[in-house]
Amino acid sequence: MLSAFGTGLGVAALATVATMVLLGRSHRWGARRSTAPQRVPFLGGFEPETHAWSRYHLRYYPMTLLFIAFEMEMMFMYPWAVVYVQEGVKALAEMGMFLSILSVGVVYGYREGVFRWQ
Amino acid sequence: MAVKGPGFPVPVFPASAVDTWGDVQELRARPEVRLVPTPRHASVLLVAGSIPPEHREAVDRVHDQLPHPRATVWWRTDPDAPTRAGRTVEGGPDEVVEAIIAAHLAVAVDPEASEPDRRPDEEAHEWRGVGPNGQGGEGMMGGTPYGRPMAMTGDDRDGLALDQLHLRLGPFLDALPAGMVLDVTLQGDVLQQVAATRPGAPVAAGTTVAPGRQGLHGLAHGLHVQGLEGLAARAAGLALDCGRGREVGPDLVRLRRGIRRSGLLWMLKGTGVSGQVGDAADRWAHRLDRVEAAVGGGAPPESTVLDLDDLGPLLEGRTLGDAITTLVSLDLDLDLVAQGVPR
Numbered sequence: 428m429l430s431a432f433g434t435g436l437g438v439a440a441l442a443t444v445a446t447m448v449l450l451g452r453s454h455r456w457g458a459r460r461s462t463a464p465q466r467v468p469f470l471g472g473f474e475p476e477t478h479a480w481s482r483y484h485l486r487y488y489p490m491t492l493l494f495i496a497f498e499m500e501m502m503f504m505y506p507w508a509v510v511y512v513q514e515g516v517k518a519l520a521e522m523g524m525f526l527s528i529l530s531v532g533v534v535y536g537y538r539e540g541v542f543r544w545q
Numbered sequence: 546m547a548v549k550g551p552g553f554p555v556p557v558f559p560a561s562a563v564d565t566w567g568d569v570q571e572l573r574a575r576p577e578v579r580l581v582p583t584p585r586h587a588s589v590l591l592v593a594g595s596i597p598p599e600h601r602e603a604v605d606r607v608h609d610q611l612p613h614p615r616a617t618v619w620w621r622t623d624p625d626a627p628t629r630a631g632r633t634v635e636g637g638p639d640e641v642v643e644a645i646i647a648a649h650l651a652v653a654v655d656p657e658a659s660e661p662d663r664r665p666d667e668e669a670h671e672w673r674g675v676g677p678n679g680q681g682g683e684g685m686m687g688g689t690p691y692g693r694p695m696a697m698t699g700d701d702r703d704g705l706a707l708d709q710l711h712l713r714l715g716p717f718l719d720a721l722p723a724g725m726v727l728d729v730t731l732q733g734d735v736l737q738q739v740a741a742t743r744p745g746a747p748v749a750a751g752t753t754v755a756p757g758r759q760g761l762h763g764l765a766h767g768l769h770v771q772g773l774e775g776l777a778a779r780a781a782g783l784a785l786d787c788g789r790g791r792e793v794g795p796d797l798v799r800l801r802r803g804i805r806r807s808g809l810l811w812m813l814k815g816t817g818v819s820g821q822v823g824d825a826a827d828r829w830a831h832r833l834d835r836v837e838a839a840v841g842g843g844a845p846p847e848s849t850v851l852d853l854d855d856l857g858p859l860l861e862g863r864t865l866g867d868a869i870t871t872l873v874s875l876d877l878d879l880d881l882v883a884q885g886v887p888r
């Protein structure tokens with residue numbers, strides 16, 4: 428028991444030392460670092476005039492919302508299908524409520540133009 | 546000379562001036578080299594033609610962006626330009642491909658022979674930022690990290706008030722026509738302002754390039770930008786054959802069939818609609834007609850040549866991808882046909 432623990436401790440110590448050495452020396456051993464001109468984004472010969480950190484339009488965002496609306500529906504419908512026969516009308520009503528809530532999301536997506544290909 | 550093995554085809558980044566741009570496009574037909582879209586992918590920098598003085602610094606900048614080991618081949622460059630390291634070639638495509646392979650092999654065998662930087666290895670502007678992320682301003686607004694101002698908001702097409710990013714694209718950007726520089730203001734991927742410039746092409750009156758061959762150069766480039774590399778290589782091959790005085794009519798018909806089957810014209814329908822010249826699909830069909838007529842020796846049908854100043858209004862409000870697609874569907878190189886390119 429003790430010897431197994433000792434082995435584990437030894438491996439952990441060895442791994443720690445190896446990691447420390449690799450981390451410490453990676454700067455020297457690693458591939459040559461990129462130079463300042465190489466870190467500049469390539470625009471065809473000129474340098475960028477503004478910093479690249481900017482907000483942009485995430486065009487797929489409404490599409491992801493729509494995906495989540497349909498995906499949550501399916502997540503609930505699988506277990507629902509298993510118990511539907513036992514539960515009967517009660518389960519049907521519950522699913523109707525759930526779907527009507529989710530369809531609000533789909534209607535919202537429709538208003539945002541998700542279904543319009545641009 | 547067909548060379549097989551690791552490192553082949555040689556990845557080449559072309560920085561070509563207006564006068565040699567067409568000849569560089571013909572290299573797409575050569576199996577020994579592969580023209581890559583950014584210097585990061587390249588092993589050899591091919592500087593072709595008379596680079597105008599205002600773009601020489603851009604050549605040096607692009608050179609330093611190539612990873613080691615790297616080499617430069619100068620093809621028909623201006624003899625007055627300041628001399629730099631690399632091989633110089635004056636001949637045709639065979640000679641330049643040979644020089645590229647020799648340069649590639651030389652630095653592959655001896656990485657120490659890789660060319661050093663031409664510009665100092667220091668940031669263009671020092672880091673002066675303050676604030677939580679060093680950006681110099683408050684939150685995500687303002688400040689000048691690395692001397693570059695942060696993009697600031699402005700009104701835009703979609704009413705989102707996104708940040709305005711000012712970029713100067715070209716003159717060696719793969720997707721743009723020869724020597725073109727686009728000053729653009731981007732909000733997201735929508736072009737809000739576009740100003741196209743092109744240095745006065747140092748084209749001396751001399752022997753003319755056949756308009757058919759010229760058209761095939763544009764065709765090869767356009768097909769490449771649209772991602773149809775195989776068809777681009779075939780168009781470049783036809784341009785090479787044209788230069789050697791071979792009959793290319795039947796092959797051009799086959800190429801045209803290939804383009805039709807690729808679905809390119811179908812995909813371009815409704816893209817880049819402009820009042821006088823229809824959409825990009827119309828322009829491609831028209832261009833194919835014209836190339837076919839020129840190769841056959843007939844009089845090419847009339848075409849609308851756009852002035853560079855008209856490009857701005859045509860491209861503004863489009864997304865970047867749409868704008869590039871529109872740009873390569875236009876015929877902007879026709880002035881070169883009239884003036885001729887010196888050999």
